[in-house]
Amino acid sequence: MPLSAHVIHGAAAVADGRVTRTTLRSRAWCRVIRGIYADARTPINHELRCRAVATFLLPTGGAIAGRSAATLLGPGLCGPDDPVETITPRPARPRIADVIPHTGTVGPDEVRTIGGVPVTTALRTCWDLAQWLTLEEAVVLVDRLLHARQVTVTDLTRYADHRAGVRGIRRFRRVIALADGRAASPQESRLRVALRLAGLPAPQVQHEIHDSAGFVARTDLAYEEARIAIEYDGVWHGDAAQLHRDRQRLNRLQAAGWLVLHVTSTRLRTDLDGIIREVTQALHARRRTRP
Incomplete structure (x- = not known):
């Protein structure tokens, strides 16, 4: 399969002779995130950045999460230059500006696969958004997930009941109380x-x-x-x-x-x-x- 069909890890591709450093610096390739490249004809969007992170940087047990997960689920707001959010069971190393790593435990029923990329489910994504973002911005994205019918208020309420007593539950319930999937923007x-x-x-x-x-x-x-x-x-x-x-x-x-x-x-x-x-x-x- 030709190189142009792939997102490649620059250092690994140079080491095994598939490309040269000079070629990577040419107009034939563009940087997706630090150290990872794609054919210059490939549109760079947030989905591609997520795939690059999942393929080359995401530790075992990790998943694309937060605002990035909301974008892969459909109604998110991340653009091509926004960093990719992840969640992993252990602190991620090394840290790079293109990735916002979060540490936490994610159950096997809280991850789904989208285009080969592990992504937190809509319910888990709503929980994480409530913990990581301002109250206003968490509601904005939960509204969009509700509007896209990725989740329902009943789903969110049951998830909250399941997590009763867990740290962050009061904030999550506050987001649910403020959310409304009828919002058009x-x-x-x-x-x-x-x-x-x-x-x-x-x-x-x-x-x-x-x-x-x-x-x-x-x-x-x-x-x-x-x-x-x-x-x-x-x-x-x-x-x-x-x-x-x-x-x-x-x-x-x-x-x-x-x-x-x-x-x-x-x-x-x-x-x-x-x-x-x-x-x-x-x-x-x-x-x-x-x-």
Whole structure:
């Protein structure tokens, strides 16, 4: 089989004469992670990086885990330059910048194989995400696993019950309580979790609104009793045709008595406190004006 069909360990390939160091430094090859190369025509993505780690660096009993596992399971967010997360029964050596190693015990029923690569199951991945990430980012990924039907809330609750008393269980249950698989995007998840952590009531997710003429909109987040809708505006909302549809939709929502608050990616990143303050003020104002 030709070399181009493989991801190769550079030092081993040079040692057995398959390639030379000069060849590896040429445009014919590209670095996948430190010391491991692929044919330059091979698209470098996170899945390829995971395969390289699993093939050449992962100790026996280890698995791809965390954010990397979520990506291999389908709905993860890792890009081609993100480090690969692993879990192994013993501390990994040597440590390299391309890999984030975690140490822990993984049961045989907590690992599955995807394309020949050992990967933690969706349930175990959710547990690990809850332990390793911030609460907000863990919920973002658990939302995506729920949305992709890799797990269910019932699955997560049973897994938590099975691990009752284990260190980290309170954090895991907190993630479950905040998670919602109806979230349509990571940013919507981040916004919803931020509102919850600020002490605000849980908004409805992907809430459908109707008027006398029928269906009006499905809003990202909503407080139905107060008639407040919160919309996350991604870059696609800047399209002229989409803007036209958005304005028609907004007019119908307002005519139906709904207050619509818009959140952009810039504000979510730089003015989260301001967003929370606006939502809080809107809720208080609507409660005062209710008959």
